[in-house]
Amino acid sequence: MSTWIDVCDLNDLQPDSGICALVAGKQVALFYLTKTNMVYAVGNFDPIGKANVLSRGMIGDLAGEPMLASPLYKQHYSLKTGACFEYEDIKIDTFPVRIDNNRVAVKIEAE
Template sequence: MTAWERVCELDALVPDRGAAALIGGHQVALFRLSDTGEVHAVDHLDPFSQANVMARGLVGSRKGVPTVASPMHKQSFDLRTGKCLDDPEVSLQVWPARVTDGWVEIQVDARSSAA
């Protein structure tokens, strides 16, 4: 079963800058894109450095794909799928995100949020 967890007001997210949030006991990086207004949520943990830094990454795009580049070693990740564009064997976990009544919500497994 899944549930939506309210995280923050949309206006609290600065466009094209990341913010970290604790969701269901997991650190997540949130991004609000300035060109589309979309909100994306991915792992905050950089799989290459094993540091929680992805919210500090550089937001951009590669061939029309919205990306975040790790601030540690600069690998770029597709914000929609989590796949690393520089090493397809590596990816970030992605959480569905939506905006409801001005609030950012992240879809979580109801079992993890019940703990």
């Protein structure tokens, strides 16, 4: 069953960068893009580098799509869909995010 889990205050996030949070037993990388005032949540596990490091990746956009570049081998992932731009058969987990009263919540399946 998936549920909304309060994670942190919006001010706890690093602007235009990532942080990692343990949410319902899962490592979740949160990215706050100040230009669009959006927060994205993805799994912290890099499926190519086989390590929990995606929160340390660089963010930007490719052709207008918000993306994350892995800090290990530099593959690019869509922050919206989790799809890898270089390999169509690889995808990272993405989670819905909502901001209510400056609190960031992530909708995730509890373990």
